[in-house]
Amino acid sequence: FAPVLDRIKAAAGKTRKHGADYLLYALMDLIVDNYFLVLERIGDSLDTLEDVIIQNKADQATLSSVYALKREVTFMRRMVWPLRDVLSAMLREESHLIAKSTLPFLRDLADHVNQLIETLDAYRELTTGLVEVYLSSASNRMNSVMKTLTIFSAIFMPLTFIVGIYGMNFDNMPELRTQSGYFWVLGFMAALTTGMIVYFRRRGWL
Template sequence: MKVNTGSHGARRYVMRRRRYKHSEKKVGASPGTLIYVGQEIDYKTKIRRIDYNEAAYTVENIKRLASCSRPDDASDIVSWVNVDGIHEPSVIERIGQQYQLHSLLLEDVMNSQQKPKVEEYDGSYLFATLKMLYFKPASEELDSEHLSFVLGKNYLISFQEERKADLFQPVLDRIQASAGKTRRNGPDYLLYALMDLVVDHYFVVLDNIAEKLEGLEDCIIQQAAGQDTLTHLYTLKRELTLMRKAVWPVREMLSRLLLEESELIRPTTIPFLRDLYDHVVQVLDSIDSYRELATGLLDVYLSTLSNRMNSVMKTLTIFSAIFMPLTFIVGVYGMNFDNMPELHTRSGYFVVLGVMAVLTVLMIIYFRRRRWF
């Protein structure tokens, strides 16, 4: 979302959405075919593995996929594999082979248009996907990123769609600092921590949208709104609708994780997931409130335009009412008849002007008493 300043002090907003055409290669392809659907990316996938427990941790940048093997189930070390880039089918397929992941799961990982969801595969691993929403620092455009997670007994694989910045760096910093509960808990808590980071970004986006709604509200109330105000309001409503479309399935995901007893989710993690569920509900409530506010502002703006039009029409009507009898008088004495005694009166011209002036004053007094202006 881009913010500019108009000539009347009204802030202008430009929102852009990334639109991806569904790949033509998808049409007719067999289920599980790995085809990337998303923004074009021109760099190689980066893979980083973080192994940790309460006592120690190691961070390794993976250059050979053969070294990114599945950890031993008996190990007490949590293995976090962070994959930055989902655009290379060969890389995603190799990771799937290493961890014995279902082909349909890998297909959802590479499809950035996949809606958020959670699925469990035979109790051996759990798959979750959702959308990260944020504003780009330079242009303040509202953008989204497709994220996927595979949770195993003692490992977690995270897939990021994006390109340059590591969205999960704050969680990695906590692991390296040995602070908080991340190092003392299993991969299910790590999944919660990453999802909590995503939900925290939802609040940041909402704060930004609230600020822009307040700016538009001030412009409308102060009658400083320009002609593009209607476009900005519709754009904000569309962005709120898209945001709700991305957040609502997250509520269903968390509800399913809380209701279904999965062996991969430990009882100690349930309270944190319940708190995360409450945060998502709060985000959805805020989205609905802002949508109602945007609708209200739209009604106020249209009412303001209607009142302005009514004021203009009333002013024009008053002028027309004043000049109508004057035009009638002028029309009568403008007729070319010889038998019009007033035309031969010496002071007839001044008398008619006086009558017209008195008539104008009387009509103005009448309109003022009726409070028509």
């Protein structure tokens, strides 16, 4: 409240010329102005986090920052809401304690408080949206990893099957006695792998 006290001490402005009702307005107006400064900082932080999440560079620390801002916005809204009720009561009820000349200032302050609450509501929805985008992005990354692992498993499964067959200790396996059998098997495995990779690429899986 230092700016208000300075104006009173300096006998400058309207603070010394009006009564206690205007002093109350000046104090509440200063509080609201400080809330707007905090709100601006929160908005800048949300913009930065939004860019990080959209660019797919978010990590667990990013999510923690979003939750911290969400808690701050929720706490700030709880602090501002009673001020809105107080102003509504002051404007709704006629009182000899509030001069008519002060009412326009109170109405203007009430508009600022409503604007503050609306912005806080918008920021709260934005934090919820950022969490959903982060979780969706993390799910997509996990699905991409699982798809890659599944494709590699599908490629190596027939190769493992072939190796398993020729790894069995049977006496009657004609291919083992063929001079070029080893190279035929390697060639078949290479062709099978190449064919599966080409197929997966055409289907858009790779």
